Amino acid sequence: MTIKDTVKKYTNELKQVTHIPAKEVEILMLHLLEKNTIWLHLNYNNEFLKEKELANLVKKRATNYPLEYIINKASFYGEMFIVKEGVLIPRPETEFLLENAFEILKDKKEIQTILEIGTGSGIISVMLALLVPNIKIIAVDINEKALALAKENAIKHNVQDKIEFRLSNLYENVNEDDIFLCISNPPYIANDYKLPTNVKYEPSNALFGGNIGDELLKDIIKNTSERKIPYLLCEMGYDQKNPLENYFKEFNVDSYSFYKDYESFDRGFTLKFKI
Secondary structure, three states: OEHHHHHHHHHHHHOOOOOOHHHHHHHHHHHHHOOOHHHHHHOOOOEOOOHHHHHHHHHHHOOOOOHHHHHOEEEEOOEEEEOOOOOOOOOOOHHHHHHHHHHHHOOOOOOEEEEEEOOOOOHHHHHHHHHOOOEEEEEEEOOHHHHHHHHHHHHHOOOHHHEEEEEOOOOOOOOOOOEEEEEEOOOOEEOOOOOOHHHHHOOHHHOEEEOOOOHHHHHHHHHHHHOOOOEEEEEOOOOOHHHHHHHHOOOOEEEEEEEEOOOOOEEEEEEEEOO
16 A cells, blocks of 8 residues: 555544644654655655554554654654653643743843753753753753653753753752742643543643642742742643732732733743842
């Protein structure tokens, strides 16, 4: 069977789990062949020799198992990152969080110490290390599997000398007193929220933030203020703007702003404390 006919055959099996079934079949084929899209389209009429392996991958994807876990990679901010089961999959909306941090850091002449809480696969820390020349990053997580993966991604992008990965529950193992900015995409979903089927394959400790959902966010805000760190940037849930804005009033805040994601939902904030 040709590549073209194979794509047609397996597209129908993915129509219930994705709005781009043909594209995902091609991605799975490229994963098996270790080729790029240009090669695939130039060879569309050639024989496809790995149909059995493809059938197994399509069957797995048809259960709503994440594509990124199958191919072990995901794109973020124009770069490719290693992705593995047990660690949260990068989301496009987190690019806004990254860009807001970059705007604060881009013109700094002296080396700034940055803390990332809940680094996951390391995408934020790695990208900041790539984008900002004068930077030192401490990236923490409670998940040892996540830290191992984040280190892999740092090595892949040759920024391992700029990032120290550390096992820590929030600020627990962070004692530095020169941190300029803290950045975090913490768990912020309420514990009783019913997740879509595909998200259920991702680690719950990277998704659920407490009974209400904003408990960890509030803990990070409180600890960042107490440690006299000038900036805090966080991603948040779409319905958490008002309660967090009220919570800001309990601290010595210089200024703050919220931002929206690609779907125009409230998605995060930049908070500057008076130091």
